[in-house]
Amino acid sequence: MNPLNHLHRRTFLSTSSLGIGSAVLASFLEPSKVRGDDVTADAAEQWRGVVDPLHHAAKAKRVIHLCMAGGPSHLETFDHKPKLAEMNGQPMPESFTKGKPIAQLQGRQLKCMGPQHPFRQWGESGQSIAEIFPEIGSVADDICIVNSLKTEAINHDPAHTYMNTGSLISGRPSMGSWLQYGLGSESRDLPGFVVLTSIGRFGQSQPIAARQWSAGFLPSRFQGVEFRSKGDPVLYVGNPPGVSRDSQKQVVDAVGRLNGLRNEVVDDPEIGTRIAAYEKAFRMQAALPELMNVAGETKETLELYGTQGGDGSFASNCLLSRRLLERGVRFVQLYHRGWDHHGGVKRNTEGTAGEVDRACAALIKDLKQRDMLKDTLVVWGGEFGRTPMAQGNGRDHHIQGFSCWMAGGGIKGGVTHGATDELGYDAVENVMHVNDLHATILHLLGIDHERLTYRFQGRDFRLTDIAGEVVKPILA
């Protein structure tokens, strides 16, 4: 087969030859990029990624991003600030806050509020974690806590956009889409980038826009696909009523045959891709019920996560995530929408922690016992943290310093990286910007963040925009 046919098959990419880097072209032209010896239409449909070979050896093959939407307070979770407790009720020194952006506390008197939950040391590493996370505490030796994150946006929507795309401007690809584009998917039957969401009972549910898993200017095939707990797990994956699987197959086969007949006349490589897309859609229809059905999970596993599955809860989604990762999905993003605690931060962090603690730890234990943790990167965190200053009995949005943790593929466990100042306001030690987090994640996956680019509007865009450094000290 003429390799250029194969190239032409990809007209979904920018149709400008200048718009495609040579690396992309190479992946079109080398048969090794596609599964199997024979370059079939099916193989053509299977995107193998533009980073091939990898820029360096990968430590992680897949990622699960536990998105704590709303902005968990670092001060009640992973960043212990005894000094803040001492200052409880006293005015926040202006030296900390002057000239810094502020959200709902604009124009209010700023007073310190001490940590609302006790901390203790966990595991052999003695990592300091709030007691409201006993289960995450039990895997303290496996996780790396980062207490020096900084971001750029102080309102939820742009902050999420920044955490996911590295940009405040809408329309840029999300991290999962970049990974799809860069590495492709290993699953023949499932999308490579899956999004799951759950809500909490403590605090108002954050709106989450589909922009957060959008492919932006990348082709839409790289966008995240949301799996739902009610209705069809993937939009339109269920047959219409009265259409059996056999009946659907007859239709899909007829569509394929007719497309094939047309192709004999017009010889259009897009038709091959279309035929493959229908085949994959049909396989997905079969694969999903099997995926969603957790009946085959052991009692111990269900107990570990604390779920019976299928209810859309965070725990159920964690279990589902593991099943997705096992089946070759590259990037799973799991939202818990209940972390915006402007009021009642004590009760609400405890409540929300209770909703995620066991399942997060279960995920780590479960991946470990399946020998998958070594090449699965787990990232836990919100779009920003919360103010050391009180907002009533809650805390406001805060971007100068906050926490996240990572575990698994290539991450050093049992360490805490970076620190905020004594009041938990500003990240001062080993500051890690969101761009650095992205650079590090890409690095673990074998990608040089400066070399995974896409030409758009005359510029080579990347996830880390114009910044980002790999944070070496946290690498195993």
Place this chain on the structure above:
Amino acid sequence: MTRPCSPAVLALLLLGSTVARADDRVDFNRDVRPLLSDTCFHCHGPDDKTREAELRLDEKESLFADRGGYAAVVPKKPEASEIVKRLTTDDPELQMPPAGFKKSLSPEQVDVVRRWIEQGADWKGHWAYVPPSNPAPPTVQDAHGFVRSEIDRFVYARLLEKGLVPSPEADKVTLARRLSFDLRGLPPTVEEVDAFLADESPDAYEKLVDRFLASDHFGERMAVDWLDLVRYADSIGYHSDNPRDVWLYRDYVIRSFNENKPFDEFTIEQLAGDLLPNATRSQRIASGYNRLLQTTQEGGAQAKEYTAKYTADRVRNVSSVWLGSTMGCSECHDHKFDPFTAADFYAMGAFFADVQETPVGRQGPTMLPTTEQQAELDRFDGERRRLQTVLDTQTPELDAELAEWESSPEARFDPWTTTRPREVVASEGVSTEELVDGFVGVEVRSPEADEAAPRTTTFTVASHLAGVTALRLEVLPNDEPAGVFEVTEISVQQGGKPVKPRATASHADGGHDVGKAFDGNVGTSWSLKSNPAKPSEAVLELPAPVAVSPDQPVTVTVKWAGDWSGRVRLAATAQKKPVNVGNDGRPPIDVRTIVATPPEARTDADRKRLAAYFRGFAPSLDPVRGELAKVNKQKADYVKTVPVSLVTTAVRPRTVRVLPRGNWLDDSGPVVDPAVPEFLGRLEVDGRATRLDLARWIVDENNPLTARVVVNRLWKQCFGRGLTALEDFGSQGEWPTHPELLDWLAVDLVRHDWDVKRTLKSIVMSGAYRQSSVADDELRSKDPYNKWLARQSRYRVPAELVRDNALAVSGLLNPTIGGPSVKPYQPTGYWKHLNFPKRTWSHDANENQYRRGLYTFWQRSFLHPSLLAFDAPSREECVVQRPRSNNPLQALVLLNDPTYVEASRAFAERIVDQGGESDESRLRFAFRTTLLRQPSDRELSVLSDLLKEQLTTYQADEAAAKAFLSVGQRPLPENANAAELAAWTAVARTLLNLHETITRS
């Protein structure tokens, strides 16, 4: 680092790319500038922050300047040119680009630079920044019967140069379908195709073109692309992504294209319609362009930050839409590749500093009545003025009445003091959030796990008032759907002991008075179903005045019944009992002061104020007030029928500063006035330049960019790609494939008064347009992206057209043009992530269900999934060219979205009805209706086999057949044979799923 580049890749890059062949003369703009731009401009380009060695390779002077005995470029002397030395040396100290820089030039590329210098280093300004020349179409010897117009002469000359042969003209069916999709966004009908096939006159094709250009669907097709550019949507975008009304703008766009409004006028009306003298309704609606950007209503967002965001958004958009330029790059620094400075960016933003808007919050829409509606509104207003005059006129009778009232003064001030809760505790199922002004946001949700668990909220309040006699509970529902405010019990406690208040409330449903919340019976409740959207309040009079100091706080516990979201607030009073809702009032303080002043000591102003206050409730005026209330109500009801939209209103311009590195917190940058990018010229205006000046500059015949940008997009509409990169006319863009043709089209457009239909007609009349799109392997390998146009292009139609086509083929299409956006079927729960407030999508249960795709309610954060799957953009930012993907989600949409299932069934009814009696005649009818061509025997046999299989299946399972036919709102025809119709529905579904069905070729 050089990326590994296989020989095959290199061959491809060499083939028809920017690298000039050895026997060619090197053209600076085509061959050299792109190399320098991509590799060198970062350090030797427009941005002086990153510029090294005072060297600019984008400017002629700097390039040739004598640098003390040497120069970057010495014409005809490559060896003497520093640039060549630096590009070829092995010395790591001197080598360019420096080691470690992420880009480099290949030896072939360096050779291009060398040969350019050898040939004399002829320098030219960037092609897109110099006005288009008016090249004469080349003279060609047409050996292929290809040339029909001037356009073809340009195309043909290039084909000969490239050694390519044009394709034959496409068959008439393909032509009709192509033309109809390109100009109307709909397939032609079988009748239209038949008429075209039968018309053997020489101008048959032209008649078809004229017919489609004259169709009212033309404007709809044009709007699909335009709305992407200007980011038209029905919701605000950020965070809560609330709905907004701007569909009048969308209809303006459709109408303008249909009326063939000259593009310069179209431009001016959008950017500055409001500034035109005696702006018409339509021009004001057009000015809504300036309001189409994403906005926020997120609490805690800072006005200053969002004002900066909106400014940047507008600059990005106006520069993309009209100038094809990426000015957005200059928000933080001077552009790296093009001569846009950061100052240019903010000066452009300053044009929009007069746009009235709410930086954070709801954007107030403007009522836009039609002439008839305005007359009716004027009538109401006349009547209101008449009544108001009566109410405003003091008479001797009123003086007497006032004197009487004064003798029994009821001076009063607001006796309520807001108490901000010291603590709010909510049970499971209730979430709360403290808001400003003592309000607490409450969201009560249905219990998920434990039905019996009570949902409660407890507020702990204190007050500095001595002797609190009553508490007041204000209830403000959120925007609908807030749910139902219903509480079974409200208990008040102090020091752990219950306090039993006497309650009165402003509103309550029948049988659910506020007393039911204090009767100790959770089976009864106080509810506000009949007053769901407005504030209500309850006053809780305490049995005896008590101190409610911080150490003796009172708790108020609310037990919820309904699902509700809204805000509540508590206040305390020390006013004497009895304290009831509605009679806690006294006159305002200024009135009480006047009343307390002896009449002789009062000023005129005092007397007027007092009389005015009194007239507000004077009993003798009650009938007039009643009448006025009635007219007001009538007007309010009428107003609801008047459309609204966001339009531009000019106010005093905000100060715009250059924001250093785009940082909105930094006020150290200089203040800028509106100005166009400096390198493109300057506006000769007195005083501050306006949006109108900007708009006129954009469409000035001397503007080098606008007309080229416009014709390039029209070209794309007809060939699937532009003559140059659509989104970037800067130095990182593409050297045009046909630069002379691009210029010729641009000049032609401007000379003919920006007549868009005329340009489109000249393109679709060309031989180039009419070619077949079938390409053999050889042609495809010579020109994989069809840059040289030896064939037409074939591609999947845009998302909206995928839908429109299915509806048209099935016969369901409702061709109504314009009006509020509509809601087709959408999976339940798709909007579940929206909040503040929560929303549910209810699809239109009427003929609006079958409207064209462009009328779909455009929710930015959750665009309709069927449109999204086919690459429709969320319209958060300007989209110049949608990606065109081909993926499994599209298959799922076409197979399973109820829209397509119902369309299949409606189509099946049509087939059974109109397709004749035999299976074969029906199959032929179905095939032809869908694809407009005749099926081959093999195609027929695939469908025939499917029909038989499906018929067998559904005859054996009539319940399944009925279930299948139940999809959608359309009623089943009476006496339908379910199995037969289901089988035909499967056939129809197959046809609607074909690649060819959604492809324009």
